[in-house]
Amino acid sequence: MKVLVMNCGSSSLKYQLIDSVSEAVLAKGLCERIGIDGRLTHKPTGKDSVAIEADMPSHKAAVSLVLSHLTDPVCGVIRDLSEIEAVGHRVVHGGEKFARSVVLNGEVIAEVEKCNELAPLHNPANLIGINACQELMPGVPMVAVFDTAFHQTMPKKAYLYGLPYEYYEKYKVRRYGFHGTSHSYVSKRVPEILNRDGASLKTIVCHLGNGSSICAVDGGQSVDTSMGFTPLEGLVMGTRSGDLDPAVLEYIAGKEGLDVGGVVNVLNKKSGVQGISGVSSDFRDLDTASREGNERAAAALDIFCYRVAKYVGSYAAAMNGVDVIAFTAGIGENDANVRAEVCAYLGYLGIAIDGEANRCRGEEKVISTADSKVTVMVVPTNEELAIARETVALVQ
Numbered sequence: 001m002k003v004l005v006m007n008c009g010s011s012s013l014k015y016q017l018i019d020s021v022s023e024a025v026l027a028k029g030l031c032e033r034i035g036i037d038g039r040l041t042h043k044p045t046g047k048d049s050v051a052i053e054a055d056m057p058s059h060k061a062a063v064s065l066v067l068s069h070l071t072d073p074v075c076g077v078i079r080d081l082s083e084i085e086a087v088g089h090r091v092v093h094g095g096e097k098f099a100r101s102v103v104l105n106g107e108v109i110a111e112v113e114k115c116n117e118l119a120p121l122h123n124p125a126n127l128i129g130i131n132a133c134q135e136l137m138p139g140v141p142m143v144a145v146f147d148t149a150f151h152q153t154m155p156k157k158a159y160l161y162g163l164p165y166e167y168y169e170k171y172k173v174r175r176y177g178f179h180g181t182s183h184s185y186v187s188k189r190v191p192e193i194l195n196r197d198g199a200s201l202k203t204i205v206c207h208l209g210n211g212s213s214i215c216a217v218d219g220g221q222s223v224d225t226s227m228g229f230t231p232l233e234g235l236v237m238g239t240r241s242g243d244l245d246p247a248v249l250e251y252i253a254g255k256e257g258l259d260v261g262g263v264v265n266v267l268n269k270k271s272g273v274q275g276i277s278g279v280s281s282d283f284r285d286l287d288t289a290s291r292e293g294n295e296r297a298a299a300a301l302d303i304f305c306y307r308v309a310k311y312v313g314s315y316a317a318a319m320n321g322v323d324v325i326a327f328t329a330g331i332g333e334n335d336a337n338v339r340a341e342v343c344a345y346l347g348y349l350g351i352a353i354d355g356e357a358n359r360c361r362g363e364e365k366v367i368s369t370a371d372s373k374v375t376v377m378v379v380p381t382n383e384e385l386a387i388a389r390e391t392v393a394l395v396q
Ligand code: AMP
Pocket: 208, 209, 210, 211, 238, 281, 282, 283, 284, 329, 330, 331, 334, 335
């Protein structure tokens, strides 16, 4: 079955066409600047890439362009749209309603709309993409795969904030967690790679990318994760502050003449390693700057690793032990220094890293020594493949 995986943002759209039998990517691409002017980058596997400027006044126009490139005689990979048998959509927020992926119908869409308030930047864009696909591919079954769903197994002690309970009841204020598709994919892959029984495995997944989160997975279920009501909580990220004393909001608002929304915007977009270093949110730039003697870049890297190590320690405590720590996403898969720095804090857990193995990049690999008490691994994430698998499982 050929499955189209869609990830719609407010002005962008990422897609992959995946053959569910071979799990090969047939084509992938990106539409940018939707509603502004429009740019499409289309990469058919085994053929030359195409990059064009094209008018994209709406998401429907963008989806239409994607479909015409997928079926194009030169850069296409299928003869006819009828070859696309299902579409899997990434949806950021499923609230408490969706603990797993679901086939999209009118009722489901109405329920997803109710979650818009919880993710006002993301869910409406996801829904626009869903509507555009439904209009252009009528009758093709479509599935919503939620970033939050995997974490719905968290117990109350992990998801409730220390706030008046009525805010949870009235406004659904609680911790939801994100990156669920990635945490789920990696935590399932770990026992497969190690040939161990996942049901008895305590794993801590460190998804370290531009957005970063950590997840404690006990017997295949998420029991805690570092992102919260929004993706702002937890680790220090590319541009997000992560955990913070909330009183800082009022203080900065007063000093800078900002309202709460203005400060939250700073916490989301101008903070994290970018804000600390003043150099970049990209770890490659920070590494270069740090080697050149930039103290703030060095501090940003230290702060990032320290926070990751603290979360790993707290999740080892939460699960009363840890068998596997898995690093994934852009930084986790590529940055050997970050992995080594984080693990250096974890010697008390009996962790020992094999320096040679840790030099790997973007491949599945055990990076701990044979006598390390905890297995440390790199497991590249593949959210698109996870979405395609979920989609096939639900429509077949
Ligand atoms: P992601 O959000 O998972 O796509 O990760 C993107 C981030 O990964 C970038 O902003 C970089 O900070 C980091 N990254 C990507 N490649 C490398 C690399 N080779 N070395 C270090 N960090 C990297």
